[in-house]
Amino acid sequence: MKSDLAKSLHYLFYPSSVAVVGASSTFGKWGFNIFNRLTSSHTKVKVYPVNHSADIVLGHKAYPNLLEIPGHVDVAVIVVPRDSVPAAMQECVDKGVKAAIIVTAGFRETGEEGARLESEVLRIAGKGGFRVVGPNCMGHFNTAVDLFTAGPVGIRRGPLALISQSGNFGEYILERGNEKGAAFSKYVSSGNEADLTVEDYLEFFAEDDETKVICAYIEGIKDGRRFFDLARHITKKKPFVVMKVGRTAEAARAVLSHTGSLAGSDAVHDAIFRQCGVIRVEEVDELLDVALALIRQPLPRGKKVGILTAGGGFGAVATDACRRYGLEVPALSEETVQILNKYLPPRWSHSNPVDMAGTFEGNFGCIGNLLKTDQFDAVLIIGSIGFPLERLDYSTTTVEINIQEYAKRMIEDELRLVDGLIERIDRYQKPLIINSTPGGSKPPALAKLEDNGIYTYRTPEDGAKVISYLVRYSEYLGLIK
């Protein structure tokens, strides 16, 4: 059974050919969106448009039905109107497809008649022995083979996998992720989950070498027992971050009319997630922020946070945030004060948070030592790394030095020191959570850190929140006594 599932999902994500049944050249139609997305990535996977009246769809030779396609078809994406879906599924059976994605909506989520039709469609698929994604879904992708039936253009290949029971919210998570520099391995919009469920994708992504962190947006879980057993097993090796909506009766009502899911008791979900090591987040930014931290950062062995800032205000804000999220911000030992004295001017705060009082020279030395000392389990820094290029006003031509030269040197200095920071993160096995300062372009040092899997966070509050999630996961894994 398990190997059957793995085989089906392998066909889904690594097909040699994909046909879009209902592909269209008409802008705005789903048949346009999906086929256009599929062809815009220049994937090496063979793609075929199926359209009963057009000879050509978006420049590709079209076929009146699946059976007319000369080669075999691994995956069929169905975007025809609801009442034509059963016939399309019969074609899938006759063609011998290995997996189908039903994008078309109007099934179980609309009531009894839709539910009947959904059962009928599944029954037909059963004859062909292939598995079905959806219906009422928005596609999938696998960046490893440039295969996209969904996903915003510009998605990067990387270690995050996403399962979303909402197609639009899935796209939203991917786009926000794009903005944050996140990179993805695989994605699936699971829709009504008439056949394949979150549990199935979870099982598959757990074994996927391209995936280091699994993320999911969940409205309802079909098989709680299987979910629990799978998650408990998986979270020991791979983090699993979940945003589960439907906490309230009002949202449960929304969920039912959306994908026909039963949201279930929120207290039960909370308990299940906690017991099987699922990291449950509340908001979309948290989902991404926590997932990004789990890619590369070591897990903390305690709750003690050392804070380093370019100015006192940041420190006060970060300290309040750490405390709000259950972290500790202990005072500096005399020994640590002595060590930091070597790097900082006399006016530094001499306490935790370490306020560097407007200097930058001692920055890297201080961070390295905060990572090193047994006093702290995690280090949070704000506004100290990442020379903000935008802040330099190049318009001042009368200045005594060449500002561009100055900026170039500062950037080179920072870039040189980044390697040392990464080495220390690994050596001392502590997370280094970096908050970026606002501004358009990404400073080169932060970009280099990001290339190495060390992401930056928007605000001191976001950074503190991320550490608190890491701590909870560490506690679950028994890393904190």
Next chain:
Amino acid sequence: MKSDLAKSLHYLFYPSSVAVVGASSTFGKWGFNIFNRLTSSHTKVKVYPVNHSADIVLGHKAYPNLLEIPGHVDVAVIVVPRDSVPAAMQECVDKGVKAAIIVTAGFRETGEEGARLESEVLRIAGKGGFRVVGPNCMGHFNTAVDLFTAGPVGIRRGPLALISQSGNFGEYILERGNEKGAAFSKYVSSGNEADLTVEDYLEFFAEDDETKVICAYIEGIKDGRRFFDLARHITKKKPFVVMKVGRTAEAARAVLSHTGSLAGSDAVHDAIFRQCGVIRVEEVDELLDVALALIRQPLPRGKKVGILTAGGGFGAVATDACRRYGLEVPALSEETVQILNKYLPPRWSHSNPVDMAGTFEGNFGCIGNLLKTDQFDAVLIIGSIGFPLERLDYSTTTVEINIQEYAKRMIEDELRLVDGLIERIDRYQKPLIINSTPGGSKPPALAKLEDNGIYTYRTPEDGAKVISYLVRYSEYLGLIK
């Protein structure tokens, strides 16, 4: 006394001339930063560099001391080393300046000796009868006269005033504000508040016609009684949004070493803020989001939120968020369902949240009716307004229609409908909270709404949070029974 304060602060924000004592051409020095910022705005205010050795600073004729400046000097900005500050203040007395800003640090926040020097400096200022900003501050601005001793380049003129006891966090708030489209009237980094305090600036901004919403980042309040009396009076007419740090003992320690402030009991502050109508926020994004909503949105007369989305996932997320922040998401009345039926295809959710099921045509009609019906006190919309230009793939040249033409028409349609939306917000006196979808450029309809003071928010969660703050302010003002 009050008129003296008003006069001093008027000089501070509307001077006819400003001298920077310690102005420098050396990149990176405070004397460079401040003088460069001052001259980069091309303000009509006269600016003079004072430097004991240079003849020219950044292209401006420099003077060896204040007294050599030929004209009068309204405001002196002091950036000389700490031990030279008393002499500089004596020059201010002799020159007859009307206000001084002491940027230099190393005073009360560093301990006893610094505190003594701070008293000495104040004593000298007292002889001249002028008021002092700082010390240990980072300047101020008034966009009405293009006067900037602080603030990121690119700040827009608008209705928000900001008082910040932290210079770096003040700049951070301004930069984040810039990113969100916020526009500012006046700003002051108040530093140690040896003389002028948050209470003083608050009193001044309350009477400032350019300021519609007052924001503050506060570490400690000097005169609680005066703050309370002022705030209680002001918040009846002008919203006052405060981020007060130092909730915890650890942050209080950070605050003391930063600006020498006593953070005080957090429970006491909470009670004071609640009783005088101050809107206390937790995070920097909340500070800005709430302030932006208060500029133009009507205040809600209850807690009932109508939600409209482009897809079901958004609705579930927004509903959970609304409930989490204490708002209500009531079901739709049969009458409202009938009205919305006219605008939406049969497959819409027929419930609140209103899931338009991927259509956009009925969008504006639905929003107008949700604002109109007595069922709701506020309307939250996600992903429905603001045609996302980036999502259009112009690379597809074989498409049957001209996509650019199509996009242009959609944008024009939306722009035409925006006026109607604004009219309805005003007519029905209900806030319309719009969540933008991710992406680089701002869709024209959202930009037009922003030009009219209706801002968009990042996530459904942020939008729900903003409504909850508005509700609490309405409750304070007695608008909700």
